[in-house]
Amino acid sequence: MLSPYLTQARAPLTHSITATNEAGEQETVSIPAERSLTVYVDKREIVTLMTLGVNPELLVLGYLLNQKLIATAPDVESITVDWDGSEEGGVAAVKTHAGIAAIEARTARRVVTSGCGQGSIFGGLLDDIDAIKLPDARLPQAALFDILSLIRQQDTTYKSSGSVHGCALFRVDAESKAATLLHHVEDVGRHNALDTLAGWMSLQATPDKASSTAAWNNFDLVLYTTGRLTSEMVIKSAQMGVPFVVSRSGITQMGFDVATRLGLGTIGRALNTRYLCYTGAGKIER
Amino acid sequence: MLSPYLTQARAPLTHSITATNEAGEQETVSIPAERSLTVYVDKREIVTLMTLGVNPELLVLGYLLNQKLIATAPDVESITVDWDGSEEGGVAAVKTHAGIAAIEARTARRVVTSGCGQGSIFGGLLDDIDAIKLPDARLPQAALFDILSLIRQQDTTYKSSGSVHGCALFRVDAESKAATLLHHVEDVGRHNALDTLAGWMSLQATPDKASSTAAWNNFDLVLYTTGRLTSEMVIKSAQMGVPFVVSRSGITQMGFDVATRLGLGTIGRALNTRYLCYTGAGKIER
Numbered sequence: 001m002l003s004p005y006l007t008q009a010r011a012p013l014t015h016s017i018t019a020t021n022e023a024g025e026q027e028t029v030s031i032p033a034e035r036s037l038t039v040y041v042d043k044r045e046i047v048t049l050m051t052l053g054v055n056p057e058l059l060v061l062g063y064l065l066n067q068k069l070i071a072t073a074p075d076v077e078s079i080t081v082d083w084d085g086s087e088e089g090g091v092a093a094v095k096t097h098a099g100i101a102a103i104e105a106r107t108a109r110r111v112v113t114s115g116c117g118q119g120s121i122f123g124g125l126l127d128d129i130d131a132i133k134l135p136d137a138r139l140p141q142a143a144l145f146d147i148l149s150l151i152r153q154q155d156t157t158y159k160s161s162g163s164v165h166g167c168a169l170f171r172v173d174a175e176s177k178a179a180t181l182l183h184h185v186e187d188v189g190r191h192n193a194l195d196t197l198a199g200w201m202s203l204q205a206t207p208d209k210a211s212s213t214a215a216w217n218n219f220d221l222v223l224y225t226t227g228r229l230t231s232e233m234v235i236k237s238a239q240m241g242v243p244f245v246v247s248r249s250g251i252t253q254m255g256f257d258v259a260t261r262l263g264l265g266t267i268g269r270a271l272n273t274r275y276l277c278y279t280g281a282g283k284i285e286r
Numbered sequence: 287m288l289s290p291y292l293t294q295a296r297a298p299l300t301h302s303i304t305a306t307n308e309a310g311e312q313e314t315v316s317i318p319a320e321r322s323l324t325v326y327v328d329k330r331e332i333v334t335l336m337t338l339g340v341n342p343e344l345l346v347l348g349y350l351l352n353q354k355l356i357a358t359a360p361d362v363e364s365i366t367v368d369w370d371g372s373e374e375g376g377v378a379a380v381k382t383h384a385g386i387a388a389i390e391a392r393t394a395r396r397v398v399t400s401g402c403g404q405g406s407i408f409g410g411l412l413d414d415i416d417a418i419k420l421p422d423a424r425l426p427q428a429a430l431f432d433i434l435s436l437i438r439q440q441d442t443t444y445k446s447s448g449s450v451h452g453c454a455l456f457r458v459d460a461e462s463k464a465a466t467l468l469h470h471v472e473d474v475g476r477h478n479a480l481d482t483l484a485g486w487m488s489l490q491a492t493p494d495k496a497s498s499t500a501a502w503n504n505f506d507l508v509l510y511t512t513g514r515l516t517s518e519m520v521i522k523s524a525q526m527g528v529p530f531v532v533s534r535s536g537i538t539q540m541g542f543d544v545a546t547r548l549g550l551g552t553i554g555r556a557l558n559t560r561y562l563c564y565t566g567a568g569k570i571e572r
Binding site for chain 2: 015017019020021022024027029031032033034035050141161162163188228230231232249250251252253254255256268273274275276277278281284286
């Protein structure tokens with residue numbers, strides 16, 4: 001059960017352009033990169049992702065996991081990303097050990113989801129959410145405030161350029177009620193950010209790559225996202241086995257319904273020491 | 287050249303839930319609906335959209351137009367939406383006059399774009415953007431401020447529930463420098479909102495449905511969106527023939543590059559009397 005070989009493709013995350021403000025003055029502003037990444041699995045093209053390009057290999061790995069095209073990271077032998085010297089886009093070549101069964105059929109049906117864009121998941125993702133069993137966790141309010149404080153302190157592309165979404169995984173110490181940031185990801189799309197985080201998590205779970213920070217129980221975990229809690233965000237979070245999801249933004253009706261059905265704790269409008277708990281309020285310890 | 291027959295399917299746009307705040311107090315909050323709409327074109331399922339459900343028929347019409355699956359509204363004979371008494375979702379049955387050539391091939395390749403979600407457009411959309419010719423328009427700054435003022439005055443689902451995106455089409459009177467709101471749309475996804483607006487525009491262009499407000503020249507038009515100006519948003523705006531796009535948010539590098547290539551005027555961070563013009567600053571009259 002070895003984790004896949006991943007390249008370390010890198011590309012600039014921001015660019016400076018000259019904009020003109022309302023006074024007619026020119027300002028140099030930083031804007032986030034956005035580039036295409038066409039994903040081939042065992043030489044079959046399955047999708048093109050538009051991404052900031054922070055960790056393209058983890059994005060692709062997490063995308064395959066969240067789309068349930070693979071079960072675990074070790075299903076993948078290698079992910080080779082080549083930006084090809086191009087600012088516009090690159091290619092990710094995924095090699096699996098045993099191939100993906102019925103990949104044609106499984107990538108045929110499309111569900112274009114909400115989010116600010118028309119998110120896209122392959123059909124069937126919503127079919128088996130009832131199979132998901134989340135840990136019956138508790139979340140001390142002090143730890144929640146700790147998380148919001150740590151998020152504020154992050155040095156982010158959002159702060160420098162805006163127009164990106166971030167998500168982060170935290171571990172909460174039940175004793176000290178302190179939160180530890182395990183991993184923080186940003187991308188032009190909040191789904192890409194969440195997929196990249198899923199890719200990172202899957203590697204921590206593989207013995208040869210397990211890091212010290214990965215010594216968590218899922219009931220310790222809290223996911224933070226700057227994005228809205230739409231149905232797909234809630235489903236993906238649950239798939240990642242995280243019992244609490246915190247958002248700077250709000251929730252949609254289907255996000256609320258799915259979270260209720262899954263017993264996932266959802267918290268929105270979370271900023272500084274304020275929040276609204278939409279589902280699982282009984283699990284928050286005050 | 288008659289415009290298609292459209293049903294008038296309606297469903298509640300918001301729901302009230304009870305949330306718990308940081309003080310442990312319960313608050314009744316309004317959240318936006320989010321429901322699935324599975325689209326069948328001539329009995330072939332092509333996509334499922336997650337939507338607020340304001341104008342599902344116009345959303346589907348605009349989706350088909352922006353995906354270039356149809357050329358004009360009259361290509362469609364009818365769009366029948368049935369929420370099927372379900373809160374969860376419904377079906378849109380599209381009947382075309384002449385079918386869609388090579389629909390299988392044209393809906394096969396997927397490009398999952400940015401936006402807050404993983405937006406999805408069928409491949410090839412980026413191939414022929416150079417064919418787009420936009421009018422060489424001017425925008426009086428006074429008209430821009432007028433637009434931002436009119437947007438603030440809108441009674442919106444965003445104000446009541448948050449977590450939705452809006453876009454609106456304005457016509458600018460070159461003489462009075464006043465802006466008129468032609469149409470305003472909201473949806474859980476900013477792409478859905480833009481597609482719905484495209485659907486509305488396409489109907490105004492058909493003689494039998496043309497409304498008085500539709501007496502515009504494209505160089506009079508300004509598009510406003512609450513969403514970020516990612517590549518897909520810029521491409522769709524250009525396809526709609528609108529020479530200026532105004533956003534409350536920012537722009538990504540590819541959005542900037544595509545707008546530059548198309549000569550599309552892009553304005554971001556637009557609020558009250560402030561803005562940043564990213565492309566086409568020379569077209570703004572101060």
